[in-house]
Amino acid sequence: MPTSLNIKEPGLNILPLGVERYVVNGGGLSGIQIFPEDEIEIINDEGNQICEILVFNKDGKSELSILNLKENKNSSEIKKILSKKDEASLTAAYQLKKRNLDIDKSKSAVIFDKDTRPGESLKVQAKDKCYCIFSAPGSNMLIHEQNPTTDLTIFIKRAKITKDKEHSIIPDPIFDPLNEINIDRQTAISFQVKEGDYIQVICPTGRQCSDFVAFDTAKLDKRIEKGLDWQTTRTFMGNTFPGPGLFSKFYDTDHEPLVEVIRDTVGKHDTFNLACTSKYYEDAGYFGHPNCSDNLSETMEKFGVQKKRG
Numbered sequence: 001m002p003t004s005l006n007i008k009e010p011g012l013n014i015l016p017l018g019v020e021r022y023v024v025n026g027g028g029l030s031g032i033q034i035f036p037e038d039e040i041e042i043i044n045d046e047g048n049q050i051c052e053i054l055v056f057n058k059d060g061k062s063e064l065s066i067l068n069l070k071e072n073k074n075s076s077e078i079k080k081i082l083s084k085k086d087e088a089s090l091t092a093a094y095q096l097k098k099r100n101l102d103i104d105k106s107k108s109a110v111i112f113d114k115d116t117r118p119g120e121s122l123k124v125q126a127k128d129k130c131y132c133i134f135s136a137p138g139s140n141m142l143i144h145e146q147n148p149t150t151d152l153t154i155f156i157k158r159a160k161i162t163k164d165k166e167h168s169i170i171p172d173p174i175f176d177p178l179n180e181i182n183i184d185r186q187t188a189i190s191f192q193v194k195e196g197d198y199i200q201v202i203c204p205t206g207r208q209c210s211d212f213v214a215f216d217t218a219k220l221d222k223r224i225e226k227g228l229d230w231q232t233t234r235t236f237m238g239n240t241f242p243g244p245g246l247f248s249k250f251y252d253t254d255h256e257p258l259v260e261v262i263r264d265t266v267g268k269h270d271t272f273n274l275a276c277t278s279k280y281y282e283d284a285g286y287f288g289h290p291n292c293s294d295n296l297s298e299t300m301e302k303f304g305v306q307k308k309r310g
Helices: 077-082 087-098 217-221 230-237 278-283 292-303
Strands: 019-024 029-034 039-044 051-057 108-111 121-125 130-135 152-157 249-251 257-260
Touching: 019 029, 019 130, 029 077, 029 087, 029 152, 051 077, 077 087, 077 130, 230 249
Parallel strands: none
Antiparallel strands: 019 152, 029 130, 039 121, 039 152, 051 108, 051 130, 249 257
């Protein structure tokens, strides 16, 4: 893999078809499904960072030989990370348990060391289907030593390329979902949730805009239409858009919160303009083009929400 890639057109993929990029955060780990003959390149971005790897065969048993790696009997950093009680560690341990991976009896391999130079890499090829865990472990930084854990970058070159980008592998849900729905392109869906329910929105392929609206069901039953209001929300939150933390709620015009943002890995949102409208496409010469405003109006009509042009 080239170490330097120039972006010619912002927002477009610069990786070749069949090549995937993953980041292992310093002090954390990432699990990746690997298939036969896939090529894996692990890059030590800033240097001085070890990488511990677990490999599980299709039966969930530890088998480092699939990646031609050798066991390091003195390392168990991944097990230490998974034994922590923070949210990320508990979620990771839960997902691995669902996959029936025998972590306790697993064998780990360690590549790189504390003298590794920035940009050094290792390439391996999978002999069979396996699930791999890559970690960038380390102790808490000591100020007088300046030894923080740093990120690793992983490139996966798939042996079998799926040309249809809609078949991308989506990340695991945080917990078992009560309902999982795929939203087809150029469409909208609507559903009811109860107080305390979580809604997780995932963009599998990237670069896809989405629109989100919410209305108070109890008020709709009384024919009172109160939905998310950007003016009220921005006034109370003091931010362009809510985010996790103190300023996390979306409000309606009755000053009542409807939803709260718990996690956000996007960080770029628009809460003060309309969703795309038919007029937008008509002005551009695309008459009758599907648009988000009409899609949302049609799918929300069954809940008593009046149709809107925008």
